[in-house]
Amino acid sequence: MNWNSWSEFFHMGGYALYVWGSYAAAAVLVAGEVLLLRARRQNALKQALRAVKYGKAEKDTDSQ
Amino acid sequence: MNSINWYKYSSPATFYNLAGRLAPWFYAAAALLSVAGLYIGFVLAPTDFQQGESYRIIFIHVPASWMSMFIYVVMAVWAAIGLAFNTRLSFMMMSALAPTGAMLTFVALWTGALWGKPTWGAWWVWDARLTSELILFFLYIGFMALQAAIDDPRRADRAGALIALVGVVNVPIIYFSVRWWNTLHQGASVSVAKAPSMATIMLTGMLVMAFAVWMYAIAAALSRARSIILERERNSQWVAQMLESKV
Amino acid sequence: MMQTAFALLRRELMLAMRRRGDVLTVLFFFVIVASLFPLGVGPDTQLLRLMGGGVVWVSALLAAMLSLGRLFASDYADGTLEQLVLTPTPPVVWITVKVLAHWLVSGVPLILVAPVLGIQFGLSTEALGVLIFSLLLGTPVLSLIGAVGAALTLGLRGGGVLVSLLVLPLYIPVLIFGAGAVDGAMSGLGAEAHLSLLGGILILAFLLTPWAVAAALRISIE
Numbered sequence: 294m295n296w297n298s299w300s301e302f303f304h305m306g307g308y309a310l311y312v313w314g315s316y317a318a319a320a321v322l323v324a325g326e327v328l329l330l331r332a333r334r335q336n337a338l339k340q341a342l343r344a345v346k347y348g349k350a351e352k353d354t355d356s357q
Numbered sequence: 358m359n360s361i362n363w364y365k366y367s368s369p370a371t372f373y374n375l376a377g378r379l380a381p382w383f384y385a386a387a388a389l390l391s392v393a394g395l396y397i398g399f400v401l402a403p404t405d406f407q408q409g410e411s412y413r414i415i416f417i418h419v420p421a422s423w424m425s426m427f428i429y430v431v432m433a434v435w436a437a438i439g440l441a442f443n444t445r446l447s448f449m450m451m452s453a454l455a456p457t458g459a460m461l462t463f464v465a466l467w468t469g470a471l472w473g474k475p476t477w478g479a480w481w482v483w484d485a486r487l488t489s490e491l492i493l494f495f496l497y498i499g500f501m502a503l504q505a506a507i508d509d510p511r512r513a514d515r516a517g518a519l520i521a522l523v524g525v526v527n528v529p530i531i532y533f534s535v536r537w538w539n540t541l542h543q544g545a546s547v548s549v550a551k552a553p554s555m556a557t558i559m560l561t562g563m564l565v566m567a568f569a570v571w572m573y574a575i576a577a578a579l580s581r582a583r584s585i586i587l588e589r590e591r592n593s594q595w596v597a598q599m600l601e602s603k604v
Numbered sequence: 605m606m607q608t609a610f611a612l613l614r615r616e617l618m619l620a621m622r623r624r625g626d627v628l629t630v631l632f633f634f635v636i637v638a639s640l641f642p643l644g645v646g647p648d649t650q651l652l653r654l655m656g657g658g659v660v661w662v663s664a665l666l667a668a669m670l671s672l673g674r675l676f677a678s679d680y681a682d683g684t685l686e687q688l689v690l691t692p693t694p695p696v697v698w699i700t701v702k703v704l705a706h707w708l709v710s711g712v713p714l715i716l717v718a719p720v721l722g723i724q725f726g727l728s729t730e731a732l733g734v735l736i737f738s739l740l741l742g743t744p745v746l747s748l749i750g751a752v753g754a755a756l757t758l759g760l761r762g763g764g765v766l767v768s769l770l771v772l773p774l775y776i777p778v779l780i781f782g783a784g785a786v787d788g789a790m791s792g793l794g795a796e797a798h799l800s801l802l803g804g805i806l807i808l809a810f811l812l813t814p815w816a817v818a819a820a821l822r823i824s825i826e
Contacts, residue, residue, distance in 0.1 A: 311471045
Protein backbone atom coordinates (compact mmCIF):
# COMPACT_ATOMS: atom_id res chain seq x y z
CA MET A 294 0.00 0.00 0.00
CA ASN A 295 1.25 3.45 -0.84
CA TRP A 296 -0.90 5.28 1.67
CA ASN A 297 -1.78 4.59 5.24
CA SER A 298 -4.98 6.62 5.29
CA TRP A 299 -7.47 8.44 3.07
CA SER A 300 -6.14 11.80 4.16
CA GLU A 301 -2.66 10.79 3.03
CA PHE A 302 -4.17 9.76 -0.31
CA PHE A 303 -5.86 13.12 -0.79
CA HIS A 304 -2.72 14.94 0.28
CA MET A 305 -0.70 13.23 -2.49
CA GLY A 306 2.63 13.97 -0.80
CA GLY A 307 1.97 17.71 -1.08
CA TYR A 308 1.14 17.58 -4.77
CA ALA A 309 -2.62 17.43 -4.27
CA LEU A 310 -3.27 20.61 -6.25
CA TYR A 311 -1.42 19.31 -9.31
CA VAL A 312 -2.58 15.71 -9.27
CA TRP A 313 -6.20 16.33 -8.39
CA GLY A 314 -6.29 19.46 -10.52
CA SER A 315 -5.31 17.30 -13.48
CA TYR A 316 -7.78 14.50 -12.87
CA ALA A 317 -10.57 16.89 -11.96
CA ALA A 318 -10.10 18.82 -15.19
CA ALA A 319 -10.14 15.61 -17.20
CA ALA A 320 -13.26 14.40 -15.40
CA VAL A 321 -15.05 17.72 -15.91
CA LEU A 322 -14.21 17.78 -19.61
CA VAL A 323 -15.30 14.20 -20.16
CA ALA A 324 -18.52 14.75 -18.23
CA GLY A 325 -19.07 17.96 -20.16
CA GLU A 326 -18.60 16.20 -23.47
CA VAL A 327 -21.01 13.41 -22.54
CA LEU A 328 -23.63 15.94 -21.48
CA LEU A 329 -23.15 17.99 -24.64
CA LEU A 330 -23.49 14.83 -26.71
CA ARG A 331 -26.73 13.99 -24.99
CA ALA A 332 -28.06 17.50 -25.56
CA ARG A 333 -27.06 17.37 -29.22
CA ARG A 334 -28.81 14.05 -29.68
CA GLN A 335 -31.98 15.28 -28.02
CA ASN A 336 -31.96 18.39 -30.15
CA ALA A 337 -31.40 16.34 -33.31
CA LEU A 338 -34.28 14.03 -32.40
CA LYS A 339 -36.54 17.01 -31.72
CA GLN A 340 -35.72 18.56 -35.10
CA ALA A 341 -36.21 15.25 -36.86
CA LEU A 342 -39.55 14.68 -35.15
CA ARG A 343 -40.64 18.13 -36.22
CA ALA A 344 -39.61 17.37 -39.81
CA VAL A 345 -41.62 14.15 -39.75
CA LYS A 346 -44.65 15.85 -38.18
CA TYR A 347 -44.73 18.65 -40.73
CA GLY A 348 -44.19 16.12 -43.47
CA LYS A 349 -47.33 14.37 -42.29
CA ALA A 350 -49.28 17.62 -42.01
CA GLU A 351 -48.43 18.51 -45.57
CA LYS A 352 -49.65 15.14 -46.73
CA ASP A 353 -52.96 15.75 -44.93
CA THR A 354 -53.57 19.16 -46.52
CA ASP A 355 -52.77 17.77 -49.94
CA SER A 356 -55.55 15.25 -49.71
CA GLN A 357 -58.20 17.95 -49.13
CA MET B 358 -13.70 -10.59 -43.08
CA ASN B 359 -15.07 -11.66 -46.46
CA SER B 360 -18.49 -12.68 -45.20
CA ILE B 361 -19.26 -9.23 -43.79
CA ASN B 362 -20.92 -7.01 -46.31
CA TRP B 363 -19.04 -3.82 -45.49
CA TYR B 364 -21.06 -1.78 -47.94
CA LYS B 365 -24.17 -2.41 -45.90
CA TYR B 366 -22.58 -0.48 -43.08
CA SER B 367 -21.72 2.41 -45.32
CA SER B 368 -25.35 3.42 -45.39
CA PRO B 369 -26.17 5.95 -42.71
CA ALA B 370 -29.35 4.14 -41.74
CA THR B 371 -27.66 0.84 -40.97
CA PHE B 372 -24.75 2.53 -39.28
CA TYR B 373 -27.12 4.60 -37.13
CA ASN B 374 -28.61 1.47 -35.59
CA LEU B 375 -25.29 -0.32 -35.26
CA ALA B 376 -23.67 2.66 -33.57
CA GLY B 377 -26.61 2.93 -31.22
CA ARG B 378 -26.14 -0.65 -30.10
CA LEU B 379 -22.36 -0.43 -29.81
CA ALA B 380 -21.87 2.88 -28.05
CA PRO B 381 -23.02 1.78 -24.58
CA TRP B 382 -20.57 -1.13 -24.66
CA PHE B 383 -17.69 1.18 -25.45
CA TYR B 384 -18.71 3.55 -22.67
CA ALA B 385 -18.84 0.60 -20.27
CA ALA B 386 -15.43 -0.64 -21.42
CA ALA B 387 -14.00 2.84 -20.93
CA ALA B 388 -15.39 3.05 -17.41
CA LEU B 389 -14.09 -0.38 -16.39
CA LEU B 390 -10.66 0.16 -17.89
CA SER B 391 -10.40 3.56 -16.20
CA VAL B 392 -11.11 2.03 -12.82
CA ALA B 393 -8.53 -0.67 -13.47
CA GLY B 394 -5.96 1.79 -14.83
CA LEU B 395 -6.36 4.24 -11.97
CA TYR B 396 -6.15 1.41 -9.46
CA ILE B 397 -2.85 0.35 -10.99
CA GLY B 398 -1.67 3.93 -11.13
CA PHE B 399 -2.58 4.98 -7.63
CA VAL B 400 -2.59 1.81 -5.56
CA LEU B 401 -0.15 -0.58 -7.18
CA ALA B 402 2.46 1.75 -8.64
CA PRO B 403 5.02 2.93 -6.09
CA THR B 404 6.02 6.50 -5.36
CA ASP B 405 8.58 7.86 -7.79
CA PHE B 406 12.01 8.46 -6.34
CA GLN B 407 12.60 11.84 -7.96
CA GLN B 408 9.16 13.29 -8.54
CA GLY B 409 7.21 12.00 -5.56
CA GLU B 410 3.50 11.67 -6.05
CA SER B 411 3.28 14.31 -8.79
CA TYR B 412 4.37 11.80 -11.42
CA ARG B 413 0.96 10.10 -11.11
CA ILE B 414 -0.34 12.71 -13.53
CA ILE B 415 1.22 10.65 -16.32
CA PHE B 416 -1.64 8.18 -16.04
CA ILE B 417 -3.92 10.76 -17.59
CA HIS B 418 -1.45 13.04 -19.39
CA VAL B 419 0.28 10.43 -21.54
CA PRO B 420 -2.84 8.48 -22.58
CA ALA B 421 -4.61 11.72 -23.46
CA SER B 422 -1.74 12.93 -25.62
CA TRP B 423 -1.27 9.53 -27.32
CA MET B 424 -4.98 9.43 -28.13
CA SER B 425 -5.06 13.04 -29.31
CA MET B 426 -2.45 12.18 -31.92
CA PHE B 427 -4.00 8.81 -32.78
CA ILE B 428 -7.44 10.35 -33.29
CA TYR B 429 -6.03 12.94 -35.67
CA VAL B 430 -4.50 10.18 -37.77
CA VAL B 431 -7.78 8.24 -37.76
CA MET B 432 -9.59 11.41 -38.83
CA ALA B 433 -7.16 11.70 -41.72
CA VAL B 434 -7.79 8.07 -42.68
CA TRP B 435 -11.55 8.68 -42.79
CA ALA B 436 -10.86 11.84 -44.78
CA ALA B 437 -8.86 9.89 -47.35
CA ILE B 438 -11.48 7.13 -47.59
CA GLY B 439 -14.22 9.71 -47.99
CA LEU B 440 -12.41 11.55 -50.77
CA ALA B 441 -11.43 8.33 -52.52
CA PHE B 442 -14.76 6.49 -52.37
CA ASN B 443 -17.10 9.47 -51.96
CA THR B 444 -18.84 7.91 -48.96
CA ARG B 445 -20.70 10.39 -46.77
CA LEU B 446 -20.41 8.23 -43.69
CA SER B 447 -16.61 8.39 -43.78
CA PHE B 448 -16.80 12.17 -43.65
CA MET B 449 -19.30 12.01 -40.82
CA MET B 450 -16.96 9.81 -38.77
CA MET B 451 -14.13 12.23 -39.49
CA SER B 452 -16.21 15.14 -38.22
CA ALA B 453 -17.47 13.13 -35.25
CA LEU B 454 -13.95 12.46 -34.02
CA ALA B 455 -12.64 16.02 -34.11
CA PRO B 456 -14.20 17.54 -30.96
CA THR B 457 -13.17 14.54 -28.87
CA GLY B 458 -9.65 14.76 -30.25
CA ALA B 459 -9.52 18.46 -29.48
CA MET B 460 -10.78 17.87 -25.96
CA LEU B 461 -8.12 15.24 -25.32
CA THR B 462 -5.45 17.55 -26.70
CA PHE B 463 -6.58 20.18 -24.23
CA VAL B 464 -6.44 17.64 -21.40
CA ALA B 465 -2.90 16.75 -22.45
CA LEU B 466 -1.88 20.42 -22.40
CA TRP B 467 -3.58 21.17 -19.09
CA THR B 468 -2.20 18.13 -17.32
CA GLY B 469 1.17 18.78 -18.91
CA ALA B 470 1.23 22.22 -17.36
CA LEU B 471 0.18 20.89 -13.97
CA TRP B 472 2.92 18.29 -14.17
CA GLY B 473 5.48 20.83 -15.32
CA LYS B 474 4.95 23.20 -12.43
CA PRO B 475 6.11 20.93 -9.58
CA THR B 476 8.69 19.20 -11.76
CA TRP B 477 10.32 22.06 -13.65
CA GLY B 478 9.06 25.05 -11.69
CA ALA B 479 7.10 26.59 -14.56
CA TRP B 480 3.47 26.29 -15.64
CA TRP B 481 4.53 26.03 -19.24
CA VAL B 482 7.75 24.73 -20.70
CA TRP B 483 8.43 25.01 -24.41
CA ASP B 484 9.65 21.47 -24.78
CA ALA B 485 9.20 19.71 -28.10
CA ARG B 486 6.32 17.44 -27.09
CA LEU B 487 4.18 20.05 -25.35
CA THR B 488 4.77 22.61 -28.09
CA SER B 489 3.85 20.08 -30.78
CA GLU B 490 0.75 19.20 -28.78
CA LEU B 491 -0.18 22.88 -28.72
CA ILE B 492 0.17 23.07 -32.49
CA LEU B 493 -1.94 19.92 -32.82
CA PHE B 494 -4.61 21.71 -30.79
CA PHE B 495 -4.52 24.55 -33.32
CA LEU B 496 -4.90 22.03 -36.15
CA TYR B 497 -8.00 20.55 -34.52
CA ILE B 498 -9.51 23.99 -33.92
CA GLY B 499 -8.77 25.04 -37.50
CA PHE B 500 -10.51 21.93 -38.81
CA MET B 501 -13.57 22.55 -36.67
CA ALA B 502 -13.67 26.24 -37.55
CA LEU B 503 -13.49 25.49 -41.27
CA GLN B 504 -16.34 22.99 -41.08
CA ALA B 505 -18.41 25.38 -39.00
CA ALA B 506 -17.94 28.18 -41.53
CA ILE B 507 -19.27 26.18 -44.48
CA ASP B 508 -23.03 25.76 -44.80
CA ASP B 509 -23.12 23.27 -47.65
CA PRO B 510 -22.54 19.83 -46.06
CA ARG B 511 -20.85 18.40 -49.12
CA ARG B 512 -18.36 21.25 -49.36
CA ALA B 513 -17.82 21.16 -45.58
CA ASP B 514 -17.07 17.45 -45.74
CA ARG B 515 -14.57 17.71 -48.56
CA ALA B 516 -12.89 20.92 -47.36
CA GLY B 517 -12.49 19.45 -43.88
CA ALA B 518 -11.09 16.27 -45.38
CA LEU B 519 -8.53 18.21 -47.37
CA ILE B 520 -7.35 20.29 -44.44
CA ALA B 521 -7.17 17.15 -42.28
CA LEU B 522 -4.96 15.46 -44.88
CA VAL B 523 -2.78 18.54 -45.32
CA GLY B 524 -2.49 18.68 -41.54
CA VAL B 525 -1.53 15.06 -41.09
CA VAL B 526 1.18 15.33 -43.73
CA ASN B 527 2.55 18.38 -41.95
CA VAL B 528 2.51 16.87 -38.45
CA PRO B 529 5.84 15.01 -38.84
CA ILE B 530 7.41 18.12 -40.38
CA ILE B 531 6.09 20.28 -37.57
CA TYR B 532 7.25 17.83 -34.92
CA PHE B 533 10.70 17.60 -36.47
CA SER B 534 11.06 21.36 -36.73
CA VAL B 535 9.87 21.88 -33.14
CA ARG B 536 12.32 19.24 -31.86
CA TRP B 537 15.05 21.01 -33.81
CA TRP B 538 14.03 24.35 -32.40
CA ASN B 539 13.94 22.99 -28.89
CA THR B 540 17.35 21.33 -28.95
CA LEU B 541 18.93 24.46 -30.36
CA HIS B 542 17.54 26.79 -27.73
CA GLN B 543 18.64 24.33 -25.12
CA GLY B 544 17.14 24.73 -21.74
CA ALA B 545 15.82 21.58 -20.13
CA SER B 546 17.47 18.53 -21.63
CA VAL B 547 14.82 16.18 -20.38
CA SER B 548 11.36 16.56 -21.85
CA VAL B 549 8.47 16.97 -19.46
CA ALA B 550 6.57 14.08 -20.97
CA LYS B 551 9.30 11.52 -20.43
CA ALA B 552 9.61 9.93 -17.02
CA PRO B 553 13.26 8.82 -16.56
CA SER B 554 13.15 5.05 -16.16
CA MET B 555 9.67 3.65 -16.31
CA ALA B 556 8.95 0.77 -13.98
CA THR B 557 6.84 -1.90 -15.69
CA ILE B 558 3.90 -1.35 -13.40
CA MET B 559 3.82 2.34 -14.36
CA LEU B 560 3.90 1.46 -18.04
CA THR B 561 1.08 -1.02 -17.52
CA GLY B 562 -1.01 1.62 -15.81
CA MET B 563 -0.43 4.02 -18.70
CA LEU B 564 -1.35 1.39 -21.27
CA VAL B 565 -4.55 0.43 -19.48
CA MET B 566 -5.53 4.09 -19.22
CA ALA B 567 -4.68 4.56 -22.89
CA PHE B 568 -7.11 1.75 -23.75
CA ALA B 569 -9.71 3.35 -21.51
CA VAL B 570 -9.37 6.67 -23.32
CA TRP B 571 -9.49 4.86 -26.67
CA MET B 572 -12.74 3.11 -25.76
CA TYR B 573 -14.19 6.41 -24.57
CA ALA B 574 -13.18 8.17 -27.78
CA ILE B 575 -14.90 5.49 -29.88
CA ALA B 576 -18.05 5.74 -27.76
CA ALA B 577 -18.15 9.52 -27.99
CA ALA B 578 -17.48 9.48 -31.74
CA LEU B 579 -20.21 6.89 -32.40
CA SER B 580 -22.62 8.92 -30.34
CA ARG B 581 -21.75 12.15 -32.12
CA ALA B 582 -21.92 10.45 -35.50
CA ARG B 583 -25.48 9.36 -34.74
CA SER B 584 -26.47 12.95 -34.05
CA ILE B 585 -24.75 14.11 -37.23
CA ILE B 586 -26.66 11.48 -39.22
CA LEU B 587 -29.96 12.56 -37.67
CA GLU B 588 -29.24 16.20 -38.39
CA ARG B 589 -28.35 15.58 -42.01
CA GLU B 590 -30.89 12.92 -42.84
CA ARG B 591 -33.86 14.31 -40.99
CA ASN B 592 -35.94 14.66 -44.15
CA SER B 593 -35.32 11.16 -45.40
CA GLN B 594 -37.65 8.15 -45.49
CA TRP B 595 -35.81 5.92 -43.10
CA VAL B 596 -35.76 8.58 -40.38
CA ALA B 597 -39.46 9.18 -40.86
CA GLN B 598 -40.15 5.47 -40.60
CA MET B 599 -37.97 5.08 -37.54
CA LEU B 600 -39.68 7.96 -35.78
CA GLU B 601 -43.21 7.13 -36.93
CA SER B 602 -43.80 5.27 -33.73
CA LYS B 603 -42.73 8.25 -31.65
CA VAL B 604 -44.87 10.94 -33.29
CA MET C 605 1.22 26.14 -72.67
CA MET C 606 4.19 28.38 -71.86
CA GLN C 607 2.44 31.15 -73.79
CA THR C 608 -0.68 30.76 -71.67
CA ALA C 609 1.46 30.80 -68.57
CA PHE C 610 3.21 34.00 -69.56
CA ALA C 611 -0.04 35.63 -70.59
CA LEU C 612 -1.55 34.77 -67.24
CA LEU C 613 1.51 36.02 -65.39
CA ARG C 614 1.34 39.31 -67.27
CA ARG C 615 -2.34 39.64 -66.44
CA GLU C 616 -1.77 38.98 -62.75
CA LEU C 617 1.04 41.51 -62.55
CA MET C 618 -0.96 44.11 -64.46
CA LEU C 619 -3.94 43.71 -62.16
CA ALA C 620 -1.70 44.01 -59.13
CA MET C 621 -0.16 47.19 -60.48
CA ARG C 622 -3.61 48.68 -60.90
CA ARG C 623 -4.35 47.94 -57.28
CA ARG C 624 -1.10 49.22 -55.91
CA GLY C 625 -2.84 50.24 -52.73
CA ASP C 626 -3.51 46.66 -51.71
CA VAL C 627 0.13 45.76 -52.14
CA LEU C 628 1.44 48.78 -50.28
CA THR C 629 -0.89 48.35 -47.32
CA VAL C 630 0.47 44.86 -46.71
CA LEU C 631 3.98 46.23 -46.88
CA PHE C 632 3.23 48.94 -44.35
CA PHE C 633 1.53 46.38 -42.13
CA PHE C 634 4.80 44.46 -42.17
CA VAL C 635 6.74 47.51 -41.08
CA ILE C 636 4.26 48.55 -38.40
CA VAL C 637 4.00 45.13 -36.81
CA ALA C 638 7.77 44.74 -36.69
CA SER C 639 8.03 48.16 -35.09
CA LEU C 640 5.49 47.26 -32.42
CA PHE C 641 7.73 44.70 -30.79
CA PRO C 642 10.38 47.11 -29.51
CA LEU C 643 7.57 49.28 -28.20
CA GLY C 644 6.27 46.27 -26.37
CA VAL C 645 9.50 44.94 -24.87
CA GLY C 646 11.61 48.05 -24.45
CA PRO C 647 14.59 49.50 -26.35
CA ASP C 648 17.32 47.33 -24.80
CA THR C 649 19.65 46.77 -27.75
CA GLN C 650 20.89 43.39 -26.54
CA LEU C 651 17.38 42.05 -26.25
CA LEU C 652 16.30 43.47 -29.60
CA ARG C 653 19.29 41.99 -31.37
CA LEU C 654 18.40 38.58 -30.01
CA MET C 655 14.77 39.00 -31.00
CA GLY C 656 15.32 40.66 -34.36
CA GLY C 657 15.33 37.63 -36.65
CA GLY C 658 12.26 36.16 -35.00
CA VAL C 659 10.33 39.42 -34.99
CA VAL C 660 10.97 40.19 -38.65
CA TRP C 661 10.02 36.64 -39.55
CA VAL C 662 6.77 36.68 -37.54
CA SER C 663 5.87 40.02 -39.07
CA ALA C 664 6.54 38.60 -42.53
CA LEU C 665 4.29 35.64 -41.71
CA LEU C 666 1.44 37.90 -40.68
CA ALA C 667 1.88 40.16 -43.68
CA ALA C 668 1.93 37.16 -46.03
CA MET C 669 -1.28 35.92 -44.49
CA LEU C 670 -2.98 39.26 -44.92
CA SER C 671 -2.04 39.33 -48.56
CA LEU C 672 -3.68 35.96 -49.25
CA GLY C 673 -7.06 37.61 -49.64
CA ARG C 674 -5.93 38.92 -53.01
CA LEU C 675 -5.00 35.55 -54.41
CA PHE C 676 -8.32 34.09 -55.49
CA ALA C 677 -11.07 36.22 -54.02
CA SER C 678 -11.53 38.84 -56.72
CA ASP C 679 -11.28 36.30 -59.53
CA TYR C 680 -13.83 34.16 -57.72
CA ALA C 681 -16.15 37.13 -57.34
CA ASP C 682 -16.19 38.09 -61.01
CA GLY C 683 -16.25 34.57 -62.42
CA THR C 684 -12.74 34.52 -63.82
CA LEU C 685 -11.76 31.69 -61.53
CA GLU C 686 -14.42 29.41 -62.95
CA GLN C 687 -13.17 30.24 -66.42
CA LEU C 688 -9.64 29.34 -65.39
CA VAL C 689 -10.83 26.03 -64.00
CA LEU C 690 -12.54 25.28 -67.32
CA THR C 691 -9.51 25.96 -69.50
CA PRO C 692 -7.60 23.03 -71.01
CA THR C 693 -4.45 24.19 -69.25
CA PRO C 694 -3.72 21.85 -66.34
CA PRO C 695 -4.76 23.56 -63.08
CA VAL C 696 -1.36 22.89 -61.55
CA VAL C 697 0.19 25.16 -64.21
CA TRP C 698 -2.01 28.21 -63.85
CA ILE C 699 -2.13 27.82 -60.08
CA THR C 700 1.67 27.91 -59.97
CA VAL C 701 1.61 31.01 -62.14
CA LYS C 702 -0.90 32.75 -59.88
CA VAL C 703 1.11 31.89 -56.79
CA LEU C 704 4.30 33.08 -58.50
CA ALA C 705 2.63 36.38 -59.33
CA HIS C 706 1.36 36.66 -55.78
CA TRP C 707 4.86 36.10 -54.44
CA LEU C 708 6.39 38.63 -56.82
CA VAL C 709 3.91 41.25 -55.71
CA SER C 710 3.52 40.46 -52.01
CA GLY C 711 6.61 38.47 -51.03
CA VAL C 712 9.45 40.22 -52.82
CA PRO C 713 8.67 43.66 -51.34
CA LEU C 714 8.93 42.08 -47.90
CA ILE C 715 12.37 40.73 -48.79
CA LEU C 716 13.46 44.16 -49.95
CA VAL C 717 12.24 46.00 -46.87
CA ALA C 718 13.34 43.41 -44.31
CA PRO C 719 16.98 44.55 -44.13
CA VAL C 720 15.81 48.00 -43.04
CA LEU C 721 13.83 46.41 -40.23
CA GLY C 722 16.81 44.24 -39.42
CA ILE C 723 18.94 47.31 -38.97
CA GLN C 724 16.32 48.67 -36.55
CA PHE C 725 16.94 45.60 -34.46
CA GLY C 726 20.68 45.93 -34.67
CA LEU C 727 21.37 42.80 -36.67
CA SER C 728 24.91 42.32 -37.92
CA THR C 729 25.62 42.57 -41.65
CA GLU C 730 26.07 38.83 -41.91
CA ALA C 731 22.77 38.26 -40.13
CA LEU C 732 21.07 40.71 -42.48
CA GLY C 733 22.34 38.74 -45.46
CA VAL C 734 21.05 35.52 -43.96
CA LEU C 735 17.75 37.23 -43.19
CA ILE C 736 17.31 38.21 -46.82
CA PHE C 737 18.27 34.77 -48.07
CA SER C 738 16.01 33.00 -45.60
CA LEU C 739 13.08 35.20 -46.65
CA LEU C 740 13.94 34.54 -50.28
CA LEU C 741 13.55 30.82 -49.64
CA GLY C 742 10.71 31.13 -47.17
CA THR C 743 8.26 33.65 -48.61
CA PRO C 744 7.46 31.50 -51.68
CA VAL C 745 6.57 28.69 -49.28
CA LEU C 746 4.28 31.09 -47.41
CA SER C 747 2.54 31.94 -50.70
CA LEU C 748 2.27 28.28 -51.69
CA ILE C 749 0.88 27.01 -48.39
CA GLY C 750 -1.25 30.12 -48.04
CA ALA C 751 -2.80 29.37 -51.42
CA VAL C 752 -4.22 26.14 -50.02
CA GLY C 753 -5.87 28.06 -47.21
CA ALA C 754 -7.15 30.74 -49.54
CA ALA C 755 -8.61 28.16 -51.91
CA LEU C 756 -10.39 26.29 -49.13
CA THR C 757 -11.99 29.41 -47.68
CA LEU C 758 -13.21 30.97 -50.94
CA GLY C 759 -16.32 33.03 -50.38
CA LEU C 760 -16.71 32.05 -46.75
CA ARG C 761 -17.69 34.42 -43.97
CA GLY C 762 -15.06 34.71 -41.28
CA GLY C 763 -12.62 35.67 -44.01
CA GLY C 764 -9.07 36.45 -43.07
CA VAL C 765 -9.20 35.13 -39.53
CA LEU C 766 -10.30 31.71 -40.69
CA VAL C 767 -7.43 31.52 -43.18
CA SER C 768 -5.01 32.51 -40.42
CA LEU C 769 -6.29 29.76 -38.17
CA LEU C 770 -5.80 27.20 -40.91
CA VAL C 771 -2.50 28.38 -42.26
CA LEU C 772 -0.45 29.65 -39.31
CA PRO C 773 0.16 26.20 -37.77
CA LEU C 774 1.41 25.03 -41.15
CA TYR C 775 3.74 28.04 -41.35
CA ILE C 776 5.50 27.13 -38.13
CA PRO C 777 8.32 24.98 -39.60
CA VAL C 778 9.14 27.79 -42.06
CA LEU C 779 9.24 30.25 -39.16
CA ILE C 780 11.47 27.97 -37.10
CA PHE C 781 14.02 27.43 -39.83
CA GLY C 782 13.89 30.97 -41.16
CA ALA C 783 14.33 32.71 -37.83
CA GLY C 784 16.69 29.96 -36.76
CA ALA C 785 18.94 30.73 -39.72
CA VAL C 786 19.28 34.34 -38.61
CA ASP C 787 19.96 33.23 -35.05
CA GLY C 788 22.54 30.81 -36.33
CA ALA C 789 24.31 33.59 -38.20
CA MET C 790 24.25 35.80 -35.12
CA SER C 791 25.47 33.18 -32.69
CA GLY C 792 28.20 31.92 -34.96
CA LEU C 793 26.79 28.41 -35.16
CA GLY C 794 26.10 28.93 -38.83
CA ALA C 795 22.94 29.10 -40.87
CA GLU C 796 23.63 26.42 -43.47
CA ALA C 797 21.60 23.69 -41.84
CA HIS C 798 18.56 25.92 -41.43
CA LEU C 799 18.80 27.28 -44.94
CA SER C 800 19.18 23.80 -46.40
CA LEU C 801 16.09 22.62 -44.58
CA LEU C 802 14.24 25.71 -45.73
CA GLY C 803 15.31 24.96 -49.28
CA GLY C 804 14.08 21.40 -48.89
CA ILE C 805 10.72 22.64 -47.66
CA LEU C 806 10.53 25.01 -50.63
CA ILE C 807 11.10 22.19 -53.10
CA LEU C 808 8.57 19.98 -51.35
CA ALA C 809 6.01 22.77 -51.24
CA PHE C 810 6.58 23.68 -54.88
CA LEU C 811 6.01 20.09 -55.97
CA LEU C 812 3.06 19.23 -53.75
CA THR C 813 0.99 22.28 -52.90
CA PRO C 814 -0.32 23.14 -56.40
CA TRP C 815 -2.12 19.77 -56.39
CA ALA C 816 -3.63 20.51 -53.02
CA VAL C 817 -4.68 23.96 -54.23
CA ALA C 818 -6.29 22.44 -57.32
CA ALA C 819 -8.22 19.98 -55.17
CA ALA C 820 -9.25 22.77 -52.80
CA LEU C 821 -10.49 24.94 -55.67
CA ARG C 822 -12.54 22.05 -57.06
CA ILE C 823 -14.07 21.56 -53.63
CA SER C 824 -14.85 25.24 -53.18
CA ILE C 825 -16.21 25.97 -56.61
CA GLU C 826 -18.36 23.07 -57.68
